[in-house]
Amino acid sequence: MRIFITGKPGTGKTTLIKKLTSWLMEKESRITGFHTEEMRKHGKRTGFRITTLPEKEKFLLSSTTPPGIQFGRYYVKIGGIEQGIQVIRREADLYIIDEIGPMEMKHPDFMIAVNKILKSDKNLLAILHMRMKHIVSEPDKLYQLTVMNRDELYKKTKKGLEELLLSSAESGKSKG
Secondary structure, three states: OEEEEEEOOOOOHHHHHHHHHHHHHHOOOOEEEEEEEEEEEOOEEEEEEEEEEOOOOEEEEEEOOOOOEEEOOEEEOHHHHHHHHHHHOOOOOEEEEEEEOOOHHHOOOHHHHHHHHHOOOOOEEEEEOHHHHHHOOOHHHEEEEOOOOHHHHHHHHHHHHHHHHHHHHHHHHHHO
16 A cells, blocks of 8 residues: 655645644554654744654654755754654555655655655655655555545545454454
């Protein structure tokens, strides 16, 4: 199963991933990956942080203060991206990556790790930056999230994940 989600900032991409991740963790699914959250101070965005899954450890991805690799008004912290790379290199039944975008690409090994998953038959739920849609070789698996369709897309994605969990449970029974 592969699902790729893209959309404009503020449409709820990370919120969708967090809701699905919480549900998957309740089901005791074997997941790994990360989601990325904005950091805000006095209503202004000051950076981003990566939260690893399933541990929920937080690492700085970028901030408006040096040091780091300058990217627009942010300074990308390579150590945060390395944490994301480490978790997507683990074995799991489902990989969750939020997001595949230009900021994460500041680390040379990020796309190597992502491409390894893309070239495999591993299950993946990924958020793509609008500029990264070209990496999807299965256009029917790419969904544009909007404020109008986010509830519908949540239900559709959750249904696909339920089917994945069911088939994983059935294949586990046939092995045992």
